[in-house]
Amino acid sequence: MIYLNLFAAFFKIGLFSFGGGYGMIPLIERELAAYNWLTAEQFVQVISVSEMTPGPIAVNSATLVGYRTAGIFGGAVATLGVTLPSLILVLATSHFLYRFKRHPLVQNILMGIKPVVLALIFAAVLFVAQNTLFLGSMNSISALVYQLDPFAAAIMLVSALCLFVFKVNPIIMILASGAAGVALYYMGYM
Amino acid sequence: MNKFGPKWELFFVFFKIGAFTFGGGYAMIPLIQKEVVEKKKWICSADMVDILAISQSFPGAVAINTATIVGYRMGRYAGAICATLGVVLPSFIIITLIGTVFTRILDVGAVRAALRGIGACVVSLLMVAAVRVARGAIKGVLSILVAAGALLLIFWANLHPIYAILMGIGAGLAAYGFNLIKGGKQ
Numbered sequence: 001m002i003y004l005n006l007f008a009a010f011f012k013i014g015l016f017s018f019g020g021g022y023g024m025i026p027l028i029e030r031e032l033a034a035y036n037w038l039t040a041e042q043f044v045q046v047i048s049v050s051e052m053t054p055g056p057i058a059v060n061s062a063t064l065v066g067y068r069t070a071g072i073f074g075g076a077v078a079t080l081g082v083t084l085p086s087l088i089l090v091l092a093t094s095h096f097l098y099r100f101k102r103h104p105l106v107q108n109i110l111m112g113i114k115p116v117v118l119a120l121i122f123a124a125v126l127f128v129a130q131n132t133l134f135l136g137s138m139n140s141i142s143a144l145v146y147q148l149d150p151f152a153a154a155i156m157l158v159s160a161l162c163l164f165v166f167k168v169n170p171i172i173m174i175l176a177s178g179a180a181g182v183a184l185y186y187m188g189y190m
Numbered sequence: 191m192n193k194f195g196p197k198w199e200l201f202f203v204f205f206k207i208g209a210f211t212f213g214g215g216y217a218m219i220p221l222i223q224k225e226v227v228e229k230k231k232w233i234c235s236a237d238m239v240d241i242l243a244i245s246q247s248f249p250g251a252v253a254i255n256t257a258t259i260v261g262y263r264m265g266r267y268a269g270a271i272c273a274t275l276g277v278v279l280p281s282f283i284i285i286t287l288i289g290t291v292f293t294r295i296l297d298v299g300a301v302r303a304a305l306r307g308i309g310a311c312v313v314s315l316l317m318v319a320a321v322r323v324a325r326g327a328i329k330g331v332l333s334i335l336v337a338a339g340a341l342l343l344i345f346w347a348n349l350h351p352i353y354a355i356l357m358g359i360g361a362g363l364a365a366y367g368f369n370l371i372k373g374g375k376q
Contacts, residue, residue, distance in 0.1 A: 067285065
């Protein structure tokens with residue numbers, strides 16, 4: 001039954017996510033919490049691994065969630081689930097695919113969806129920040145200040161600076177941040 | 191087309207793209223353009239711009255949508271399935287291999303620290319993505335209100351993201367209906 005649940009959950013995720021893998025993060029998180037498949041910390045690890053491996057983030061995270069939940073077959077059904085909505089929708093609309101984009105109805109719907117996608121990505125920022133930069137939850141502002149992990153926050157700020165201002169290649173930033181984590185661990189700070 | 195036949199070539203091209211691009215679907219777009227437009231000359235660059243726009247407006251992963259559309263165009267249903275399999279399989283193989291090791295080394299403190307450092311960097315990567323999406327999404331006060339409202343509802347009021355998406359679709363439909371009634375030009 002777990003395979004069926006994994007397939008259904010990721011089919012739903014694939015069907016309702018717009019704007020690629022990042023917008024999927026809050027959707028996946030909701031499903032993981034509903035089924036108790038992974039903890040928030042484990043899911044953030046999944047996102048980190050998905051970022052540093054080649055391929056689409058959506059597929060990487062589906063495969064890894066499925067694998068960690070129910071082994072290789074779990075990974076296979078989750079991957080199939082997240083892929084099938086795309087395949088079915090594109091093939092079903094293939095006859096009018098090229099007129100589709102220019103239709104005012106479609107353009108209006110997309111203009112409505114885009115701000116929501118932006119909100120989903122911000123929700124993903126907050127979710128990952130909550131589980132890496134803070135040692136506890138973000139329930140109250142005072143707790144937030146005390147529980148901020150200064151070293152994780154420093155890594156975040158430096159990487160933001162490098163990505164936004166110096167346009168450093170993301171994969172180099174990921175490797176450097178991982179190395180910084182290991183270094184801080186051996187110095188006893190992380 | 192090479193000696194393996196067109197379906198296999200679609201599979202190989204997208205397998206290569208899936209196996210060697212880091213940074214997710216958007217990072218794949220320049221590679222797909224290079225392979226499909228410049229190297230293989232399957233699709234002209236003007237059509238490719240259309241295909242990319244369509245694949246970003248469909249639900250699901252952008253890389254999968256692009257592979258499916260290109261595959262369908264080159265070889266109908268079988269082509270679509272070959273290209274999609276090609277772009278998905280490398281991820282599946284690599285992640286499964288990593289998964290077997292990953293679950294065993296997670297107890298090592300240094301590995302957790304590395305992942306924590308990467309997690310902090312992911313926050314910044316997501317902010318980069320948010321800025322990119324904001325450029326296309328924020329058009330006027332209304333879109334800012336929708337984005338802020340949706341964020342409040344999703345993150346603090348625990349609204350399921352699917353309902354937020356449906357509300358966005360509803361807002362779009364309302365705008366379309368409003369324009370129809372007004373009889374204004376779209």
